[in-house]
Structures are given as structure tokens and as C-alpha cells.
Amino acid sequence: METEEYYFMLRRRFADAPVRLPLDISMDTLTELFGCTRRNAQFILRRLMDGGFIEWRAGRGRGHRSSLVLLIDHGELALERAAKLVTNGRLSEARGLIDGFSDSGLSYAFSQWLAGQLGISRDPEEQDVLRFPFYRTVPALDPPLVMRRTEAHWVEQIFNTIVGFRVSDRSVQPKLAHYWEEEDGGRCWTFFLRKGVRFHNGKLMAARDAVYAIERVFRLNPAHWLAGFILHIQACGTYGIRIELSEPVSCLPEALCMEHFAIVPEEADRLTGTSDFARMPIGTGPFRVVRNDESMLALEANDHYFEGRPHIDRIEMWVWPDYEGIETSEVTRHDAQLLYFEALEKNGHPPSLSQVEEGSVYLVFNQAKDGIARNERFRRGIRLGLDRGRMVEELGGLRYSVSEGFLLPDCLPIRESGEEADLSLAAETIKQSGYGGETVRIYTYAMASNEQNAAWIQRACGVIGVQAEVIVLPIERLAEPDVMLGADLIVAGEVMGEQPDLTLIGVYTSARSFVRPLLAEADRKAVDAQIADCLKQRDYESRIKALASIEERLKRTCSLLFLYHSIQTADYDASLRGIALNAWGKVNYKEVWVRRHAGQAKHGQD
Known part of the structure; x- marks a missing residue:
């Protein structure tokens, strides 16, 4: 020492x-x-x-x-x-x-000093290094197991899928595959891979890696909605993959754009073990992970990236637990360069970029076990007792507006407004439900806004005569089936990402979502029938319409209560160019570059 x-x-x-x-x-x-x-x-x-x-x-x-x-x-x-x-x-x-x-x-x-180290810097070798704070570590970057928006975003910086999704026109674009074709009415698909693409460890990517990665998704998530359609996946030589389905799935290429299907080397689990691979993953993407621990996540540019080397040489996400002290530190527009979400809110800067998030925070009732949550009158009483507008107003922060569904209002063909809050009627409805004063357990996963939401709901339940306790768990722990089923209510959130239709299919079918496992048996059967119809649709609008009917059913039976939409924000320095928010509310670092004047060495500004 x-x-x-x-x-x-x-x-x-x-x-x-x-x-x-x-x-x-x-x-x-x-x-x-x-x-x-x-x-x-x-x-x-x-x-x-x-x-x-x-x-x-x-x-x-x-x-x-x-x-x-x-x-x-x-x-x-x-x-x-x-x-x-x-x-x-x-x-x-x-x-x-x-x-x-x-x-x-x-x-x-210390917070003041630390804030001064953030931002964009250029070392003597003219390497551009971007540093910014984040409130927690990100040790789980294995694509099939990703559960949170931030991890999903990092996966897109580290990996590639065989095809990519372009949001502007909702089209599938070449990625690791440069061409693909459909046969037998959508029952067979062949993808032709690029030559010369290397993983971050130097290994050349081949068809066997892609086959392994796709099969691995179903091995780690056997209940994935696509698994039931897969008959066979095989490599056709070194650069071809053939996928045979039991029946047509017109949206298969779109599904393969999802981050869970990012391509990993076939020896990933053998060389490092699943837990180590999640922390230090190996992909083909624009950035490679060089460090990931309790202090920082550090990525460096992939010099040999097949779509062109990134302009930023290194990204360091410094772990600043819960942003403690950031509201009083000297993080300014000049020094911070890039602040996301709660960091920006706590620092008090007006956002440079903002957008309403496609997705919703919600409350789901556990009807998969015996208990008061199976009583529809009780569920309706809770709904009547939650004044969501007041919740948004009192808690503030990034809570933007009351939501009536996962998608924003202009994204759905039909939408029924929720019943207005009525505390007197709520209390009377709870009494009529046969509720006997037992403690109702509200589960949520560790995150400041979730914990605030659960505490607010707990207080609101008390006003209408329902005793509740809040239990906060790590998200990976809460996703365990035995743990999840111990809840009476779960407060969670879902971000729709770039493909809301496929995200919602996952929400309604995955054993790892916080909705499907808690549904009543009748609701599950109805959901499965509607999903089967949804998957027959060849276009996005038709799939969304089919999914909207699921949402309305769950709202009508008070199985799912939507709370609010959030707003995504980011602040950045004017010297950073190529900045835009993606569907996760994050920045695609591949497109970011630094505009400097002659002689500038650090913290450049226009």
C-alpha cells in the first residue's frame, strides 16, 4: 500500500x-x-x-x-x-x-475536476477521443440477451446484422449480406455475404459464423417468435446462408435486422464463455471494445470496417453513478460535448436535440398466478385511482405526456382513450372487488425513473385503500420467470426501436418480456391468434393494425395500463458534427466527426 x-x-x-x-x-x-x-x-x-x-x-x-x-x-x-x-x-x-x-x-x-476531463480531446497523434458520462455500467452486450435501450444501442456500434434497416423509407438494406433472394413463396431465403469482412479479432467472417449466430439466438431464447418457423439454417459454401421455414414469413429480412441477430464469431462461447463475451464482445462493427469495467466502457475505431472507418478514434463512456454531483459540477456546453437524458436534465441545460420517444412506460397486472390481480374489478379500481396526468406533472423530468398505447398517437389507426381517474369511484370499485387488505407487491427494475414511478403508484394505491410495497431488482433478475411471477404488478417501459411492429411482436410473445408471462390464459390465446394473423401481413401498416387490436383488448380488460411517453434529449458541442438521435435516443458514433479550426488542440468550437 x-x-x-x-x-x-x-x-x-x-x-x-x-x-x-x-x-x-x-x-x-x-x-x-x-x-x-x-x-x-x-x-x-x-x-x-x-x-x-x-x-x-x-x-x-x-x-x-x-x-x-x-x-x-x-x-x-x-x-x-x-x-x-x-x-x-x-x-x-x-x-x-x-x-x-x-x-x-x-x-x-472532484466533480468539477472530473467534468473538465469530459468532451472531445485530441492527443499528440491527432487521435479524436470522445468522453461522456453515463449513470451505470453496461456489462451485458451479448446481442441475443440485450434487454435495455443503451445496450441495444452499443450493440449497433459493435456488431452488424446480415441486413440493415433504413428508417426513412422502412426498407431493408445490404449489410453483411450484399444480396438476398426469396423462394417458394417466402418459405426459403438465401443471403449472399460480403467477402473480406473481418471480426475485431482479425478472423474473416464466413457463412458458418452467421449460421452459428442466428441459431444461437434461438438457443438462448427458445421462445423467440421466429423459432417456431425455422426448419433449417445452413451454410452454402463460404459466403451463402440458406434459411428454410415451415411457412412463409414475409418479414424475415426485417427480423434479421434486429440487434438480437447481430453476427458473432462461431467460437464466441468457446473462447470466452457467455458472461465474458457479454462484457468484451467481438463483432464486425465500426467500433471494437477495448475495455468494459466498473469505471468505463471504451471503444476504438475499427480501422478495417467494410463500410468505412469511423472519424472518431476512441469513445469513452465514463461511469458516473446516478450522475451524483453532476447538477452542481461545471459541465458546460463547451466541456461536456455530449450529455444524454437524465444527465442533461440534472445539469439544467436546454437540450440541443429532443424527440418524443416511440414507446411507453406501463403497469402490467400479474394474472398468471392466483391473487387479487386476477380480479378485473380490482384492476379497474387501480386504473381509476391513477391520475396519470398528475403523475407526469408531479414527477416531471423526461416524462412528456400521458400515453394510451406503446406507439405515439399518430402511429395507430385506432385508439381508445383510457378512463379518466376518479378517486372516489376507484375506492368504491376496490371495495367491490373483494380486496381484503393484503399487501400488493409492485416490482420494477433498478433505474431512477422506474423507482420514482413505483413509489408514486404505491402512494396512489394507499389513497384508494390498497396496501402496496415496492420491490426493486436488477433487470436481469426481474426477467427470471420465477421472480417475475412473484409480483402482483410490474412497472416497466418499452422503447419501440427502429421497427415497432417487430418489437411489439416480441413484447407479446417473448418469455423474457414483462407482458407475455403475466397475461391471463384467455388473453394469451387471443394474442397468439392475432400474432399469427399479424405475421401473414406483408406490409408494416397491416401488421401494426393487427397489433393494435391486441393492445386494445389488454386495455379493455385492464390487464395493461399505459402511463406515459418520455422525451429523449441530448446536448452537444458545436464542434461535433454528424450528430442525430436514433430510435433509442442515442447518437450513431460512426457518423460523428470533429470540425476544428487550424491550431485547435482541445475542446474545439465554431
Whole structure:
């Protein structure tokens, strides 16, 4: 342990002791603090004296206490040490060091310093490095297992699918496959792969990798809606893949554009194991992962990317837990360069980009187990007791407007408005339901807005006479079937991504969604029949119309209560070009570049 670490231990233990004034202390106290023998404690004291950290006068004789003088203010020393740790990429250690002092002034100073390191920088070799904060780690980047918007976005930066989806005209475009053809009325599809595409580890991509990756999706998600149609997937030579279906699926190419079907090398699980591959994945995309831990996710440009090398050389997403302190730090438009969502909200900047998110936060009732949630009168009482407009107004933040479905109002052919809140009627309806005062469990997954939503709903339930408790779990834990079924209600959210029709098919069919597993048996049968009809439709509008009928049924039976739409925001510096929000509310870093004036070295602006 470095000498200054022992000094920090002293400063934390004697936080109120003034600098340069003697402090009476016994050797027993020091041996306990340092966790060592008396002899080793004396050795540590000698190191501290030689380093100019302390003065020490040993007590002479029995009953005479020693004297310790602390010579250095801990704040300046801690900031210097934390800065060294950050420079070496050890952000988590640096924050732990600062937090250990429980000193708000020190935490503020560190946040200010840390904010100054964010943004775009250019090193001596003219490498453009983009740094920005994010409130949590992202250890789960294995495409078939991705469950959250941020991970889905990163997957698109790291991997490619065999075909890509262009949102502007809703068309399927070449990606890893340069051409494909349909046979036997949509029962057989052949995709022809590009030559010379390499994975980030240098291996040439071949058809066997694509076959392995697609089959792996169904192995990891056996209940995937497409799995039941697959008869056979095979490699046709080195650069061809043939997919045979039991019946026509006209939207197969669109499905293969989804991030879950990103192509991974066939040895992915063998070489690293599923958990390690999720943290340090290997793809063919524009950026490769070089680091992913509790401090940062770091990506570097793929110099050999088949669609052209990115302009940004390196991206560092610095983990800033829950954005603590960011609202008081000196993160400005000039320094931050890129702030997303809650970071932008806490910092108080007006957004440079914003869009209403296609998707909704919702409340789903668990009718898959015996309990009060199976009672439609109880579910209706809860719906009447939740004033969603008031919820949006009181909680604020990125909550934009009350929602009546997953899609925004202009995206659906038919939409029925929800019943207005009525607290008196709600309380009476709850009484009529036979509710006996038992505690209703509201589950949600760890995320600040989710936890706020669940707490608000808990309070609203109390007003109408329903006792509720909130249980917050990691999303991966909540998605476990046995855990999910323990809930009475689940508060969650779904972002539609680039293809709302296929996202909704997944919501209504996947065992890993928070909707399908909780549906009543009658609702499941109705959903399955409607999905079967949906998959026969050859165009997006027809599929959305079929899916709308599912939504209306679940609303009518009070099985699913839509709460609100969110707004997506991002702030960025004017020197960053190619900035646009995608369906996830994130930036496609492949298109970002830095416009600099001659002589600019750092934090360039127009």
C-alpha cells in the first residue's frame, strides 16, 4: 500500500482533527486502524514521517500517550491522488477514494475536476477521443440477451446484422449480406455475404459464423417468435446462408435486422464463455471494445470496417453513478460535448436535440398466478385511482405526456382513450372487488425513473385503500420467470426501436418480456391468434393494425395500463458534427466527426 493511503486512513479516522495541532493517540489505536502488528505500525509511521505527512512523538513509559500531528490537508492530496487514478483509467477507485471522506466540499471539487476531463480531446497523434458520462455500467452486450435501450444501442456500434434497416423509407438494406433472394413463396431465403469482412479479432467472417449466430439466438431464447418457423439454417459454401421455414414469413429480412441477430464469431462461447463475451464482445462493427469495467466502457475505431472507418478514434463512456454531483459540477456546453437524458436534465441545460420517444412506460397486472390481480374489478379500481396526468406533472423530468398505447398517437389507426381517474369511484370499485387488505407487491427494475414511478403508484394505491410495497431488482433478475411471477404488478417501459411492429411482436410473445408471462390464459390465446394473423401481413401498416387490436383488448380488460411517453434529449458541442438521435435516443458514433479550426488542440468550437 502506498504511503499516502495510510495517511488517508488517518484522515478518515480523525476527520475533525485540525492540521498541525497535536493529537493524543495510543499505539493500540494505530495497530487497530492499520490492521497490523505494533512493529509494522511503527514502520508505517516512519514512512509517513519520511514523506512529510505527519510528525510523531512516542509516549515514554507506561500510561504516557503518544502525540500525532497531521501536516497535510487531505482535500488537496485526495484530489491529486484521484486525478492520477482517473488518468490511469481507474475511475471507480478514484470515486471510492473521494466518497470515503464523506466531505461534500471535496466531492464537489472532484466533480468539477472530473467534468473538465469530459468532451472531445485530441492527443499528440491527432487521435479524436470522445468522453461522456453515463449513470451505470453496461456489462451485458451479448446481442441475443440485450434487454435495455443503451445496450441495444452499443450493440449497433459493435456488431452488424446480415441486413440493415433504413428508417426513412422502412426498407431493408445490404449489410453483411450484399444480396438476398426469396423462394417458394417466402418459405426459403438465401443471403449472399460480403467477402473480406473481418471480426475485431482479425478472423474473416464466413457463412458458418452467421449460421452459428442466428441459431444461437434461438438457443438462448427458445421462445423467440421466429423459432417456431425455422426448419433449417445452413451454410452454402463460404459466403451463402440458406434459411428454410415451415411457412412463409414475409418479414424475415426485417427480423434479421434486429440487434438480437447481430453476427458473432462461431467460437464466441468457446473462447470466452457467455458472461465474458457479454462484457468484451467481438463483432464486425465500426467500433471494437477495448475495455468494459466498473469505471468505463471504451471503444476504438475499427480501422478495417467494410463500410468505412469511423472519424472518431476512441469513445469513452465514463461511469458516473446516478450522475451524483453532476447538477452542481461545471459541465458546460463547451466541456461536456455530449450529455444524454437524465444527465442533461440534472445539469439544467436546454437540450440541443429532443424527440418524443416511440414507446411507453406501463403497469402490467400479474394474472398468471392466483391473487387479487386476477380480479378485473380490482384492476379497474387501480386504473381509476391513477391520475396519470398528475403523475407526469408531479414527477416531471423526461416524462412528456400521458400515453394510451406503446406507439405515439399518430402511429395507430385506432385508439381508445383510457378512463379518466376518479378517486372516489376507484375506492368504491376496490371495495367491490373483494380486496381484503393484503399487501400488493409492485416490482420494477433498478433505474431512477422506474423507482420514482413505483413509489408514486404505491402512494396512489394507499389513497384508494390498497396496501402496496415496492420491490426493486436488477433487470436481469426481474426477467427470471420465477421472480417475475412473484409480483402482483410490474412497472416497466418499452422503447419501440427502429421497427415497432417487430418489437411489439416480441413484447407479446417473448418469455423474457414483462407482458407475455403475466397475461391471463384467455388473453394469451387471443394474442397468439392475432400474432399469427399479424405475421401473414406483408406490409408494416397491416401488421401494426393487427397489433393494435391486441393492445386494445389488454386495455379493455385492464390487464395493461399505459402511463406515459418520455422525451429523449441530448446536448452537444458545436464542434461535433454528424450528430442525430436514433430510435433509442442515442447518437450513431460512426457518423460523428470533429470540425476544428487550424491550431485547435482541445475542446474545439465554431
